[in-house]
Amino acid sequence: MNRPANRFLLKPISLAVAASIVLPTSMAFAQSNEEEVIEEVVATGTRLKGTATAVMEERKNQAFVADIMGAEQIARTGDSDAAGALRRVTGLTLVDGRFIYVRGLGERYSSTQLNGAIVPSPDPTRNVIPLDLFPSSIIESLAVQKSYSPSMPAAFGGGNVNIRLKSIPTQRVFNVSAAVGIDTENSGDVLDYAGGGRDWTGEDDGTRGVSAAIQERWDSKNFLDDLEPEEALELFKGVNREYGLERESADPDMRVNVTYGDSYDYDEDWRFGFLVTSRYSAQTRSSEEYELQDPDLVGDDIINVRFFDDIQGTEQTVTWSSLLTLGVDYNRQHRIDYSLIVLNDTRDEIREMFGNTENLNQAEGLRIRDIDVQYEERSLYTNQLKGQHTIPELNFMGIDWTYSLGRSVRYAPGNFNARFVMEDVNEDGIFDDENEIFLSDAQTAARYTFQNLHDRLENFGYNVTYPMTMGKWETEYKVGASFVTKTRTAENRRFDINTLGVEDRSILDGNDFSEIFSDSVLDTLSLSSRPIIRDTTIAGDDYVAGQKIDAYYLEADFFYDNKWRFTGGARYEDFRQVVAPLDPRTNQFDLSDEADRSQLAFQEDGFYPALAVTYFLEDDMQLRASIGQTVVRPDLREVSSATYLDPLTNFPIAGTPGVSTTDIINYDLRWEWYREAGNNVSVGLFYKDMEAPIESVQSPAQDGPPLIRIANAESGEVYGVEVEFLQDLAFIGDGIWDNLFTTGNITVSDSEIVLDRQNIVEQTGVSAAITNVERRMTGHSQYVLNMQLGYDSDNGEHSASLVYNVFGERILIPGIDGFDDNFEQPFHSLDMVYKYYPDFNSTVTLRVQNILGEDREIEFNDTLLRSETRGTGIRLSYKYDF
Structure with a gap:
């Protein structure tokens, strides 16, 4: 398109001022008056610095320590x-x-909020929301409050994440973007299997679901127990058996996004607006993995007993999301917004795993081959209605309220695992996975798993603010309340394929489950006296849970002489929770002990105060300090002794009735300097003193991975320093330095918890052979570093960023039986993003991710526990604004 006749570039200081003024309303300007000297102002030269300046202004005005990303x-x-x-x-x-x-x-x-409201989680074992559900295309900003304030939920430990979604625009917006990408790990053919006909939509078409005959038996509480062999065979014929491996070339990654919105004025007082945005993406990731499941300690030597040393995996993900926002504004004093958010994330993973067990190993001339298929659909549906009202007649008193009704679903049909045995028959030292292989002759040669979870959450809250001025004091009083009601139902079913029920073992030869048990084979199959299907659903696989929180708070904000700011108050919460593990066969409690039953109902209430003080050293420099008392409560399943499998780790986990809450006192101190042209630097200190922190411990396992138990440590503490900065490089010299800037942050911290073995044994009722009774907290990294080098061209047509992230090693699995803790090793992530603006409507983006080709590794005692290769991803996208 034609360039404007008059084009002026803004220097950094001018841009900072312009951005702070215009960002809330509009980012584009056009002058139609012929008498104006400037036809158009183009502020694309330092895009990030402009938006970062506005974000920093919001952070600067927060009463409590917070970080915000636009x-x-x-x-x-x-x-x-x-x-x-x-x-x-x-x-x-x-x-x-x-x-x-x-x-x-x-x-x-x-804790996580969506537009300031609590929403349900589709994770079957955790209350928290998996944050990969929220695509960046619908996000306006991310706010992380790190020091507690009474307006926040009292369940506050590290911080509160508020995902703020896009709202109605001030002017028409219409854009379409599309992207394609590849990953270096996908070169060549990748693993695949016959899925459903609608997999590309992220929805199973029923292929993986359980057959109607088996579902009917489960619904009528007539489980697959003590079946007659012929009856079991008929049920098996209706089961999906198409889990043979295929090798296919990977499709390129793809992504499409459409956004349309506008606002309209009616008379002088009314404004109406809407925004609709939808995104669809599909990607494939292939990897090579290693997994050690059971080491043995002989003297000082570690012997690998059970492991998979050759794993090939492919994960296909399909995500789609839609956001609809409607808004109405009256006289700029009353505004009501409605939002409908629909998110879906489908993961389909297949792994071929070669390895050894204690009984099936190379020394015996044997080796195992496992096929593992994990498929899940996670969905989140949320309706939100919120209002903001200003009443000038009452000294500009403000009232805002939010009502949110959400539902999350996790649907995992037909997850499948099968074990094959390879035997070196010709003793040539090669395990032939085509000709020297057979399906395991065992009660559990294969396993089918079906899982369903429904979460429903209703949240209503309101806030009333009233400002007052008294001499040199400017004050604002704030009161509010929040009411949360949450219900959850979870259902798990599983059955095993028992090949001991087959009379003729020769039919088990082969490496393809679907061919071994094809329709023609099953029609002529000779049976033994054992049924080929056995139900392995266990008591505690089902559970129902409910949670209710009623909260009220009072907060006051005092400014004195533009030098001091005092903010404080208290929150009262009445928390009630009940969890009922059920026996799926009887739909009765899975707990016979009356004492255990009583501990499933959890209730507590209390006051949680906070105080923050800010001293304005200069107009652009401030020092803030805060203290707050908070609590962390056990999750829904952590107060039930029923055992369940964590779908993320496949480790069995058992909660502990009577696990107590963690009381935390939070201290923060931060110095902030907001300099010219948006440059800034901050240094913060934090300390958290915890009483009875909730942690994961292990109990030795007889066969398979160790049993994870939930227990209370005696005490714990976390402390550290955070440094953050944004600095342009123009001070180095003229030329290209005017176009470069750098931003980054580093956190150096430490933590320590103290555990008592005997107390944990008494609390959990099982052996707790903990190696380290004093250690860092699970998941804690002693350092986190982020660095970014940015470039913006003079003509505003090019921008580029080189982004680096690394975290220090962190404990993922605490050690037992003399083994050290298992540490996830640092992952050095280096990404590059380049943007080209060929005209005022178009944006071309090239992103290269994981340039260093880092792999994920977990180690203990200098021994590799797990590893997974990660490829370098390359994505090219095009966006057009109409």
Whole structure:
């Protein structure tokens, strides 16, 4: 398109001022008056610095310590979801690609809100929300409050993450973007299997679901127990058996996003607006892995007893999301917004795993081959209605309220695992996985698992603020309340394929489950006296839970002579929770002990105060300090002694009735300097004193992975220092230095918990052979570093960022039986994002992720426990603004 005749570039200081003025309303300007000298102002030269300046202004005005990341900053780093973006925030680390640890504290120590409201979680074992559910395309900003304030939920440990979604625009917005990408690990063919016909939509078409005959038996509480062999065979014929491996070339990653919104004025007082945005993405990731399951300690030597030393895996993900926002504004004093958020994330993973067990090993001329398929659909549906009202007649008193009704679902049909045995028949030292292989002759040659979870959460809250001025004192009083009602139902079913029920063992030869048990084979199958299907659903697989929180708070904010700010108050919470593990066969409690039953109902109430003081050293420099008392409560399943499998680790986990809450006293001190042109620097100190912190411990296992138990440590503490900065490089010299800036943060911290073996044994009722009774908290990294080097061209047509992130080693699995703790090793992430603006409507983006090709590794005692290769991803996208 034609360039404007008059084009002026803004220097950094001018841009900082302009951005702070215009960001809340509009980022584009056009002058149609012919008498104006400036036809158009183009402020694309230092995009990130402009938006970062506005974000820093919001952070500066917070009464409590907080960090905020805007949409443009997220776009600059190229992160595709909230989880990836949040790892750029000072002191935050990302675990398993979906959970955020704030200041080294695990996910249970952080809370998440959506537009200031609590929403349900689709995770079957945790209350927290997996943050990879939220695509960056619908996010306006991410706010992380690290020091507690009474307006926040009292369940506050590391911090509170508030995901603020896009709202109605001030002018028409219409854009479409599309992206394609590849990953270096996907070169060549990748593993695949015959799934459903609608997999590309992220929805199973029923292929993986259980057959109607088996579902009917489960619904009528007539489980697959003590079946006659012929009856079991008929049921098996209706089961999906198409789990044979295929090798296919991977499709390229793809992503499409559409956004449309506008606002309209009616008369002089009314304004109406809407925003609709939808995104679809699909990607494939292949990897090579190693997994040690059972080491043995012989003297000082570690012997690998059970392990998989050759794992090939492929994960396909399909995500789609939609956001609809409607808003009405009257006289700029009353505004009501409605938002509908629909999110879906589907993961389909298949792994081929070669390894040894204690009985099936190479020394015996044997080796195992496992096929593992994990499929899950996670969905979140949330309706939110919120209002903001200003009443000038009452000294501009403000009233705002929020009502949120949400539902989350996790649907995991037909997860499948099968074990094959390879025998070196010709003794050539080669295990032939085509000709010297057979399906395991065992009660559990294969296992089918079906899981369903429904979470429903209703949240209503309101706040009333009243400002007053008395001499040199400017004050604001704030009162509010929040009411949360949450219900959850979870259902788990499983059955095993018992090949001891087959009379002719020769049919088990082969490496393809679908061929071994094809329809033609099953029609002529000779049976033994044992049924080929056995139900292995156990008591405690089902549970129902409820939670109710009624909270009220009072907060006051005092400014004195523009030099001092005092903010404080208290929150009262009445917390009630009940968890009922059920026996699926009887739908009765899975606990016979009356004492255990009584502990499933959990109730507590209390006051949680906080105080923050800010001293304004200069107009652009301030020192803030705060103290707050908070609590962290056990999750829903952590107060039930029923055993369940964590879908993230496949480790069996058993909660502990009677686990007590963790009381925390939080201390924060931060110095902030907001300099010219948006440059800034801050240094913060924090300390947390914890009583009875909730932690994971292990009990030795007889066969398979160790049993994880939930217990209270005696005491704990977390402390550290955070440094953050933004600095342009123009001070170095003229030329290219005017176009460069750097921003980053570093957190150095430590933690310590003290455990008592005997107390844990008494609390959990099982052996607790803990190796280290004094150690860091699970998931805590002693350092986190983020660095970014940015470039913006003079003509505003090019921008680039080089982004680096690394975290220090962290304990993922505490050690037992003399073994040290298992540490996830540092992961050095280096990404590059380049943007080209060929005209005022178009944006071309190239992103290269994991340039260093780092692998994920977990180690203990200098021994590799797990590893997973990660490829370098390359993505090219195009966005057009109409």
